[in-house]
Amino acid sequence: MIIRQMQHSDLEQVLQIYRQGLETKIATFETIVPTKGDWHASHHKTLRFVAETNGQIIAWIALSQVSNRKVYCGVGEISIYISELARGKGIGTAFMNKMIQKSEEAGYWTLQSSISSKNQASLALHLKVGFRVVGTREKIAKRDGEWQDTIIMERRSRVVF
Secondary structure (H helix, E strand, C coil), X not given: CEEEECCHHHHHHHHHHHHHHHHHCCCCCCCCCCCHHHHHHHCCCCCEEEXXXXXXXXXXXXXXXXXXXXXXXXXXXXXXXXXXXXXXCCHHHHHHHHHHHHHHHCCCCEEEEEEECCCHHHHHHHHHCCCEXXXXXXXXXXXXXXXXXXXXXXXECCCCC
């Protein structure tokens, strides 16, 4: 497996993995896959990576800016999706560590995630790489007629001040 910079040509496979996440109903509350253009526009232009094995993308991670306000320029939100066949094999940890390193090099001082309270694997992954629970947003979204909670997690850089 290699972790490399995401290319525009990877977006088809990236969105296929996102669709798999949608189908779990715990990876995101979204119900439709975005267009390539919408996905591209909503994520950082360089802080996006894929894991590839045998020419097949098996996971992706990307950062989104949380605000256009200058005072929040060092705060980013992480999205991480791993294909069904690659889950539970340590890819998430390698990805998160790569994003932490590269985001700090780019000047980010805080990374955050909003995770479904039902997504125990993602919650455990974030804790493993140094995130802490900030709080719970109760009944923040409604999916399939059921209210959903999210756990807000963040990781403060130890090198960017």
